[in-house]
Amino acid sequence: MKKRIISVLILTFSLIFLLTGCGKKDSKSDTSLEDIKSKGKFIVGLDDSFPPMGFKDDKGNIVGFDIDLAKEVGKKLGVKVEFKPVDWDGVVLSLKNKDIDVIWNGLTITDKRKEQIGFSTPYLQNKQIVVVRKDSNIKKKADLKDKTVGVQLGSSSETALTDAKDISASLKEMKKYSNNTEALMDLQAKRLEAVVVDEVVGRYYISKKPDLYKVLDEDFGRESYGIGIRKEDKSFKEAIDKELDALKKDGTYDKISKKWFGETIKQK
Incomplete structure (x- = not known):
């Protein structure tokens, strides 16, 4: 009898787990380009004290090379860009937990980081x-x-x-x-x-x-440097790569680079 009661309890808890699980979206599921457009924005995680990539000016506004570049990509995608300062030591975790949509802040592409997240095509050397x-x-x-x-x-x-x-x-x-x-x-x-x-x-x-x-x-x-993106967000990555390439071709990238560096600096 005792074994039977235990079996019933195990079965009951299993059903509860399955039912509650069905109502939640998998945290590892893809955030597609369509999801971003539906939300109307994407969130950039950054260290806001890293000039000239991203930092606060005298008025407290977040400005910089990466800030201008992200805004231009947002315009081309037809969405707004929200900049969210985060603890840099935990920025990868913030991305994986979906607190932010991308890391865009002079992020060096390394083999160690590649094990955890995806990257855009390198945009700056x-x-x-x-x-x-x-x-x-x-x-x-x-x-x-x-x-x-x-x-x-x-x-x-x-x-x-x-x-x-x-x-x-x-x-x-x-x-x-x-x-x-x-x-x-x-x-x-x-x-x-x-x-x-x-x-x-x-x-x-x-x-x-x-x-x-x-x-x-x-x-x-x-x-x-590359833009950190969740590995599963493939369509969003492809869209960012496409628009970055367009900005390089139409001269916008060069204009932003000269504004912040005094000359054009990009991936060769």
Whole structure:
């Protein structure tokens, strides 16, 4: 009798589970282009303190290169774009949980991230550039020997310079800063002789003071930026890729790039 009661209970709970499950949409189901258009918008997750890709201006508005680009894609799709600041450490989880529809904020395409999410076609090539003063005699990376070079603490620039062991070992000092602005200010004040920095960040600051800095032809490595999309959202990804390509062809991409970087920077 006891076994029979247990069997009935198991069967009952199984039926309840199946019935409640049928009423819910699978969290892993596709968010299609049609779903986005029906909603009338897509939500961009970003770190709002990453100039010039996405950051708050003096009035508290979120602005930047990626912001302008996302808005143009939204126009072509006929939907609005909502920008949602999120904790960057948890941005992938926010995407997978559908709190946001895309990650669009200078997101580097890596094999590790590819295991978790999908990516648009790469839209911007970034590299680790060397910035020096206009009057500097430094012409190439080898000239950094016995020089004091600044990097942002914990950045990909620090990693790139550290990994270039022949160069990093020859430096007088690798000086680490909490942000790139401080490093570039020390370069201007001649407390540094060079700064290694993400090109997208470096070009932005250089465009503000073009008479102070120059960039070496050599760099410390390249990477590609892409828009993070859930792997299952294939039709939405295809639509974004299509509209990004259209923006490059009609000159809109170049216009936005020159606005934020002073020149055209894109995937080659």
